[in-house]
Amino acid sequence: MHGVEKRFGETRALDGVDLTVPRGAVYGLLGPNGAGKTTSVKVLTTLIRPDAGAARIDGIDVVADPDAVRHRIGLTGQYAAVDERLTARENLIYVGRLFHLGATESKARARELLERFDLTDAGDRVVKGFSGGMRRRLDIAMSLIARPSVLFLDEPTTGLDPRSRLAMWDVIADLAADGTTVLLTTQYLEEADRLAERIVVIDHGHVIAEGTPDELKARTGGALLNVSIARAENRERAMSVLTPLCSGRVEPVTDDDRSFVAPIVAGDRVVPGVIRALDEAGIDVLDVAVRRPSLDDVFLALTGHIATEEEGE
Amino acid sequence: MERLRWTLHDSWVEAERHLRVIPRNVELLIFATIQPIMFLALFAYVFGGSISIPGFADYDQFLMPGIFSQSLVFGSAFTSIGLAEDLSKGLVDRLRSLPMSRSAVIIGRTISDLVRNLFTFVVMLVVALLLGFRFEGSILDAVAATGLLVLFSYALSWVQAVIGLAVSSVEAANSAGFIWMFPLTFVSSAFVDPSTMPGWLEAVADANPFTVVTNAARALYNGLPVGNDAWLSLFWSVGLIIVFSTLATRRFSRSTSA
Structure with a gap:
């Protein structure tokens, strides 16, 4: 996708989206x-025409030759599109x-696909009685029927219970291992x-x-250290001892007067140094825990707002 | 030629999807059949005694073709409901992402609805004959009358397709598909002679294509001279199909789930 724009009335659903996914x-x-996730997928799957910019699948333009594109793609939309x-x-x-x-x-x-998606036993039953997870598996199987070179999964686990979500993750991980190009949209950072x-x-x-999950996590400046000490009256002193070793402000934890959080640069060997410094200052340490930032932290750092704040798409 | 072949193929695959499930939902079929039969019996027994139509010795001979006609028209509403359902469930998105013919989804849908309506119609016809309805013309006339009614119902299926794709939910399709059928079928010659209506309404009833089709079928079933009505109703049906299949296909090519 290159510079793709799409407007719905006054709303700019896509405002110049560039996106390249290698085979x-x-x-x-x-x-x-x-945010424009579903709209992006709809442009790439020929469901809506972009107002500006170009989108290509395997080098084929979605507007100029939609039928050739349709031969190469599989779409699993937000709803399980099954009869x-x-x-x-x-x-x-x-x-x-x-x-x-x-x-x-x-x-x-x-x-083949019934077997692969663990639906052989249910294969000759009417879909009406299927669970949400089974419908989703069937939905994905339907989009794979013609062995597409690119598979679009639009929020494949939305509305599934945790167990079905884990099962769906295994299914998607298997697809990836097969070498299918996959573009999946999600609002679940963990996913x-x-x-x-x-x-x-x-x-x-x-x-x-854009980046690998690790690169994006690094954007928040590395990891966070949760430190708990034995005596509350030493907290101020402990925090000032550690400040020179940290990559940002050391913050007290509000609901625990013996704990504080120290940001560090991930990968450098700062944890032993922290423990040694506190030991030399005569402060008893109860616990030091390294927490890698979640993608929630990343999203907050990138956008300044929480990922689930907005409504409607 | 190649394109036409695939359009026919895809339309058949699509029609098969709907035809296959008709026997699985016997309840739906039974109620869809009971309703017109109930209409037939109610009108015949409730109004039959008090209404007399000049030129018809028996009101039933006048009324029953009107009810056939109305039932077939009502049956076209299956099309809007079915398409709205496919659209809201994301099935239209899936179908539009396939390398298949754009018009096939609606052709298949309308054809399968036609088959279903035809079944209801045959049952209704049998009941009418049991209630005393008779073909006064030749059997060929009766076949022609039936053909005109069924063709008009099929044409309205295409109108319903546009409605089904234009509304945002199945519930809306249910109302939008039915509501206009009441004035369409009542402001007509189906149940009474339009000359008994107020002048302005009579003008509307006379211009109503439903009146034209009903009059043509009624004349043919009763072995009366049909005049221009047969050609006119053919003209209306074909015209509606041409206009609304173009609109529906165009609409389909832009339809996507909300």
């Missing part, structure tokens, strides 16, 4: 509701035939961290950051 890579498109009156197998064969695979090939692919090799952070229709 075989798994990218996470991360942002709050209304619940049909059985799982019928849903798969139906989509296979619309991909023009032919009846025999569609049936064979349906059988992007877990599945994507690179994360593109999007907010208000702009790409505001």
Whole structure:
């Protein structure tokens, strides 16, 4: 995607989005509701035409030759797009035939995919009785029927219970291992961290950051050290002892008068130094815990607001 | 030629999706069939005694073609509801991301609804014959009358397709698909002679394509001279199909879930 813009009335859903995903890579498109994630996916899957800019799949322009693009992509949208009156197998064969695979090939692919997504036993049951997790698995299976070179997963775990979410993560991780190019959108920071090799952070229709999960975490300045000491009256002194060793302000913890938080640069061997310095100052240490920043911390640092603040998309 | 072949193929795959599930929802089919039969019986017994129409010895012979016509028109509402459901469930997004024919989704849907309406119609016709309705013309006339009614119902399915794709929810489609059918079918010649209406309303009823189609079918079923009504109703149906299939396909190509 290059300089893609899309307006809906007064709202600029996409305001010049640039995004390149190398073949075989798994990218996470991360942002709050209304950031432009779904709109980006809809432009790339030929569902909506961009107002400006260009988008290409395997070098093929989505506006100039949408049909060629459609032969190469698989889309799993925000809703499990299945016909619940049909059985799982019928849903798969139906989509296979619309991909023009032919009846025999569609049936064979349906059988393969039911097995792969652990739906063989439920394959001939009507989808209406399926759980949310089963519907999502069927949904992904349907988008894989014609072996797409690029797979779009728009919020694949939204609305799933924690157990189904973990199962879905395994499914997506397997796809990645197969070499399918995957662009997944999510508002769950943990999900992007877990599945994507690179994360593109999007907010208000702009790409505001891009990098590996570790690179993005490093943007907040490294790690945080939670220090607890034995005696509350030593806290002030302990904090001033550590200040020269830290990368930023050392802050007391409000609800525990024996603890404070010290930011450090990740990767340098600062923890032994911290313990030694406190020991030399005669302060008894109860606990030192290193906390790597979560992507929530990263999002806050990048955008100045919390990721789940906005509504509507 | 290649494109036409795939359009037919895709339309058939799509129609098959809906036809396959009809026997799985017998309840829906039963109620969809009971309603017009109930109408038939209610109108025939409640109004039958008190309404007389010049030129018709028996009100049933006048009324029943009107009810056939109305039931077929009401049946077209399945199309708007079904498409609105596909749209709100994200299925339209999926289908639009496939390399398939753009019009096939609506062709398949309208064809399967036509089959369903035809089934209801046949059951209704049998009940009408049991209640005393008779074909006064030739069997060919009766077939022609049925053909005109079914074609008009199919044309309205395309109008319903545009409605189903334009509204944002299944509930809205349910109302928007039905509401205009009441004036369409009542301000017409289906139940009474329009000349008994106030002058302005009579003018509306006479211009109503539903009146034209109903009059044509009624004349044919009763073996009466049909005049221009047969050609006119053919003209209306084909015209509606041309206009609304263009609109519906264009609308479909831009439809996406909210």
